Amino acid sequence: MRRIIAQCRKELTQILRDRLALSLALLLPLILLYLMGISISLTVKDIAIVVQDLDQTPLSRRYIDAFRSSLTFRVDPWPITEQPWKALEDGTARGALVIPKNFERDLLRGDAVEVQALIDATDANTANLLRGSMSAISGGFMASISPGVALTPIRAETRLWYNPGRDSTKYTGPAVIGLGLMLFPSLLGALAMSREGEQQTILQVYVSSISAREYLFGKILAYFTVATAEWVLSVGAAFLMFGIRLVGDPTPFLVGTAIYLFTTVSFGVMIGAGIPNQAAAIQATQIVGFLASFLLSGFIFPISNIPAWLRWIAALVPARYYIELCRDAFVRGGGWPAVWYAPVMLALLGSFFYIMAWRTMRRMQVNA
Amino acid sequence: MKSLLDQFTGLRLWPLMVKELLQIGRNRRLVISLVIPPTLMMVIFGFALNPKVSGLRLGIVDMSRSAESRELISAFGESRAFEVKGYYESSERLGAELSKGKLDIGLVIPWDFARKRARRQTADVQILLDAVNTNNAEIAGGYAGLIIRSLNERIAASSPAPVAINPAVAPSSSAIGGSPAQVAPSPSAMGGSPDQLAPSPFPMGQSPGQFTPLPAISANPSGQSPQDTGVPVAIDMTEQKVGHGSIVTRIALLFNPGLVNSWFIVTGTMGILLVNNGSVVSAATMIKEKEVGTIEQLLMTPATATEITIAKIGPLFFLLVCEILLVLLTGYLVFGVPVRGSLFLLIFSGSLCVLAGIGIGITLATFTRSQQQAQLMAFFINPPISMLSGATYPVEGMPEWLRPVTLLNPVRHFSIIARGVMLKGVGIDVLYPNLLALLGISLLLIAISSWRFRKQLG
Numbered sequence: 122m123r124r125i126i127a128q129c130r131k132e133l134t135q136i137l138r139d140r141l142a143l144s145l146a147l148l149l150p151l152i153l154l155y156l157m158g159i160s161i162s163l164t165v166k167d168i169a170i171v172v173q174d175l176d177q178t179p180l181s182r183r184y185i186d187a188f189r190s191s192l193t194f195r196v197d198p199w200p201i202t203e204q205p206w207k208a209l210e211d212g213t214a215r216g217a218l219v220i221p222k223n224f225e226r227d228l229l230r231g232d233a234v235e236v237q238a239l240i241d242a243t244d245a246n247t248a249n250l251l252r253g254s255m256s257a258i259s260g261g262f263m264a265s266i267s268p269g270v271a272l273t274p275i276r277a278e279t280r281l282w283y284n285p286g287r288d289s290t291k292y293t294g295p296a297v298i299g300l301g302l303m304l305f306p307s308l309l310g311a312l313a314m315s316r317e318g319e320q321q322t323i324l325q326v327y328v329s330s331i332s333a334r335e336y337l338f339g340k341i342l343a344y345f346t347v348a349t350a351e352w353v354l355s356v357g358a359a360f361l362m363f364g365i366r367l368v369g370d371p372t373p374f375l376v377g378t379a380i381y382l383f384t385t386v387s388f389g390v391m392i393g394a395g396i397p398n399q400a401a402a403i404q405a406t407q408i409v410g411f412l413a414s415f416l417l418s419g420f421i422f423p424i425s426n427i428p429a430w431l432r433w434i435a436a437l438v439p440a441r442y443y444i445e446l447c448r449d450a451f452v453r454g455g456g457w458p459a460v461w462y463a464p465v466m467l468a469l470l471g472s473f474f475y476i477m478a479w480r481t482m483r484r485m486q487v488n489a
Numbered sequence: 490m491k492s493l494l495d496q497f498t499g500l501r502l503w504p505l506m507v508k509e510l511l512q513i514g515r516n517r518r519l520v521i522s523l524v525i526p527p528t529l530m531m532v533i534f535g536f537a538l539n540p541k542v543s544g545l546r547l548g549i550v551d552m553s554r555s556a557e558s559r560e561l562i563s564a565f566g567e568s569r570a571f572e573v574k575g576y577y578e579s580s581e582r583l584g585a586e587l588s589k590g591k592l593d594i595g596l597v598i599p600w601d602f603a604r605k606r607a608r609r610q611t612a613d614v615q616i617l618l619d620a621v622n623t624n625n626a627e628i629a630g631g632y633a634g635l636i637i638r639s640l641n642e643r644i645a646a647s648s649p650a651p652v653a654i655n656p657a658v659a660p661s662s663s664a665i666g667g668s669p670a671q672v673a674p675s676p677s678a679m680g681g682s683p684d685q686l687a688p689s690p691f692p693m694g695q696s697p698g699q700f701t702p703l704p705a706i707s708a709n710p711s712g713q714s715p716q717d718t719g720v721p722v723a724i725d726m727t728e729q730k731v732g733h734g735s736i737v738t739r740i741a742l743l744f745n746p747g748l749v750n751s752w753f754i755v756t757g758t759m760g761i762l763l764v765n766n767g768s769v770v771s772a773a774t775m776i777k778e779k780e781v782g783t784i785e786q787l788l789m790t791p792a793t794a795t796e797i798t799i800a801k802i803g804p805l806f807f808l809l810v811c812e813i814l815l816v817l818l819t820g821y822l823v824f825g826v827p828v829r830g831s832l833f834l835l836i837f838s839g840s841l842c843v844l845a846g847i848g849i850g851i852t853l854a855t856f857t858r859s860q861q862q863a864q865l866m867a868f869f870i871n872p873p874i875s876m877l878s879g880a881t882y883p884v885e886g887m888p889e890w891l892r893p894v895t896l897l898n899p900v901r902h903f904s905i906i907a908r909g910v911m912l913k914g915v916g917i918d919v920l921y922p923n924l925l926a927l928l929g930i931s932l933l934l935i936a937i938s939s940w941r942f943r944k945q946l947g
Contacts (some may be wrong), residue, residue: 141862149869160876163624174594207744212905215885235739242745244753244914246624247883252740254633260638280617292622308868312861357861399861400773401518407868408526416537421624421882428538449590452621459589 124331125141127347128339133314136347142282146309150351151303151358157297158363161421165247170216171199171208176224180266184220184236187262195256209241228266237238244349248404253325263352265322294363295447296420298355299381306348306382307389308406313340314478315402321396341386348382359451369454376455377446377464384439384471385410391478414440442466505792505800510552512774513804519770520535527812534758535751538881545629547571548583548592555603559573561614564640565596570632582616587619594618594629620897639713744912755820755881756911760842760903762816766872767809767846768790769852772863774805775942792942802847802935806840813839837908841931845899848934850852855941899934902927 136143170188174181189196193218199208219237227234238255242248277307317323328337359365366375389406397400414420417427417434418441427435435441444464451458513519547565551558566573574592577583583595595617605612616633620626745752778784787797813836820826828835849870857863875881876898877891884892893900902923909915909923917924 133890145865145869153869153872154877156873158639160887161882163882164627165885167884167889168885206743210915212909212910227685238740240740242748243756244744245745245748245750246628246753247885247896248742249628250624250631250746252742253628253635255740256632256638257634260634278921280615351848385869401862402866403861404522411868411872412530413534422538423622425544431533431536435539444885445590453588453590453619455588456592457644 124335125339125342128331128336129342132340132343133346135313136309136343137170137228142309142312146196146347147351147354150305150355153304154297154301154355154358155362157300158294158359162295162419163214163246164467165250167195168216168247168251169195169197169214170218170251171197171205171214173199173201173205174217174220175222175377176202178225180225180228181220183266184262185218188255189256189264191254191258193250200423206239209239212241214241215244215247216255218255223276223470225479231279247370252347280374280408283376290363291365291452294365295420295451296444298352298359299415299440299443299447300418301355301418302381302443303385303451304353304411306344306385307410308403309347310340310386310389311393311396311402311406312399314346314390314391315397317331318393318397319399326420337353337390337479340390341383341475344386347383347385348394351371352378352382359484365411365451367450368452369450370456371450371462373457373460377443377460377467380464380467380471381439381446384467386477387471388439391474391481394478394481408453412429413438418443419442436466438469439467439470442470492599499880502792502796502800505796506803509774509800509804514807517571517773519773523766523770526817527766528814528819530762531758531816532753532823534881535755535820535824539750540756543570544572545593545632546574546591547572547624547895548574548585548586548595550577550580550595550597550772552600553602554597557606557612558598561598561608561637562596562761563643564636567635568632568636570629574719577812578732580617583617588616590619592619593625594633596633606705606774607627619944666750731736734859744858749824751824751907752826752912754881755824755826756907757878757900759813759816759839759907760822760900761840761875761878761880763809763813763842763903764849764874764900766812766845767805767843768850768871769848769864769867770809770855770881771805771866773850773860775801775851776857776860780859793941798939798942802851804846806843809843810836810840813843826911826913830911830916834917834920835910838903838910838927841924842899842903844928844931845934846933852934852941855938855945874898874900877901878904896926897930899927899930902930 136146136441161294172185172188185196188194197214199205199214199217205219208214208217217239218227219239221235221237224234236259238252240248240251240255317326332338388410392405395403396405413434416422417424417431418438419435420440424432424435424441445485446460446463453459506573526886549562549565562573562790565571571594575586577586579595580595583597584594586592587595595615597615599613602612602614614637618626618630691918742748759855778787792800817828817835821828850867853863853870855868857866876896877887879895880900882896884901895932905923906920906927909920
């Protein structure tokens, strides 16, 4: 125990002396947290569409106003002489609406009027959103000009749970905390481990009386402390920046956090023990830690959309479980029954990383 | 004249270039990192980054338990967007499942649903959405709206003349109908599937009363069929309809009619890969000379700083341009992304993007002392470049004040050009603003980097 603490103190001193690494470890997560939280969103507002009104009647203008009053669209007129798809080609608009001649006359007469909508589908998801809201607005407009009639035999009353304002920071905000904590503690751990390998200071460890287990525990404890500081900072920042609050029972979140931090640090230590070269260790953490956590954790893109042959990898990504814990703690509030498996999986992964690191260390010790 | 030029610059520049090429060729790790990660990332990005919403887990509370409510449920069940996960006795039970994250959407049909339908009142149903994932919620809500709207249309239409299930009825019905069926395309394409612009019947006239089973959800291009007495919607509905007409939004999806999401991701990822890889690789090669100390030897040669810089950039540039082709090939072979416009324009702007990446890398290398520091810096600069580019998710999702910042990002311009050339098939006449911006940014970055590099040499 004394040796573990001594090892931990030595690591902490080393971190405190390395100002660059320390500031990177504490400041950059906050900057990234902020940038990611505000910039990553698939929900779009204010999409430019152009409208070509060939009818120019009060009714057609009311129809356009229905689009203008929705938050999704920003409506610009488009000259009649130009072809509407030109606006999509050069990217001035994502959609174009062509209101035919005699729109008002035919509508009042009771004919079916065909309004043409062109949507730029290069971004498939946004195109899908546009399609949905365009026909919703048309439907709402029809209902508004023929009031009191049961034109709608069934009416849906939609309620948005947990996030009624459709504030996407509620979705990304908690997840970014998990992502940042995957990235930086493991990076620091990997750097510290591979530095010992690169600079051969590991030999000093071998000749000392410290065992592989004590050595690893000491290192992990030191970076666990740093990671905890980072966790406090990021959660505080998320409180301030995204206005998220804990809902429901916080114990799964707290227990999960402790396990998660152990897991990420062990992951870094494992990488560092395996790759005794700092630059290569950074690259490895970047690819495995960042890319896998960014892409395969359900951070923005749902895991259920990943094809089955890639999905099993997602089950091995620690960030995935922690992101679920964060979302539960800050948005849904389901408590233990909803997320009991997340801390368990994290613990399994963490012990796996630790054992791998320990095995590498032992092998090295025998070799030396 | 030409031979003079050869003697003047070629003599010195050429050996330097050869030296760089040999050095890169010997560095197995560099070559591997140029080939494998881009291909792998392209494939994983294309498959994994998919916001497409399908198979949403739907929970149902059916308090009505009637033919009408089952009609509504089957309309949901038949769409590929939803997958009925289970039935619950009460909305509380449904809510509990929703909060556990076991469901994405809940449909609550009240007990008076059938009665209201029978009385021709508007029957309310409740849709509960787990809005934690705003994108999913928005699209799920849109699909639910589409399903209910098309069901409404069908109910409204079916009272005088329901949609035929059996197309064989069509000829006779069109013969009967005093007013011909007006065939209008319906915008209902559920499940994010390619937009089926299948025409759905829009019967305007009266038709004789015969009994048909519940109408099918699929848009049926046949004409009217006999009246459905089972669905209690009044005929005056049609008169209302005649009084107010209807709007049919005919929606055409341009450039990517199948809504293939990987096309969007692949065209965006190209720029990210070129800039990220360009910066990492060039930082690594530049810093190496510095770290090992061979930069002093280079300085002792008669080569000027410009020559050294060009010789450094040249081979890297060449290799990274080869990477553009690799990435294009991967996109074409794995995802079938087309190149509809000029390949030359695409490669030209791609090489500008590579130049920008090299510029960033060299600048980073001049600020750092070791391989490790340069890698760390790249680690922190690359994520914001990738995020603030509109390459993998739309710029319109960012806050207003942040959007102009993305205009400084080479990846943003390149992704616009790549999408323009590959998907929209437009040319330089449309894309010149982005091309000019990209050119400007790349030249600026290269200028900064060579200025920094020269300062360091001197």
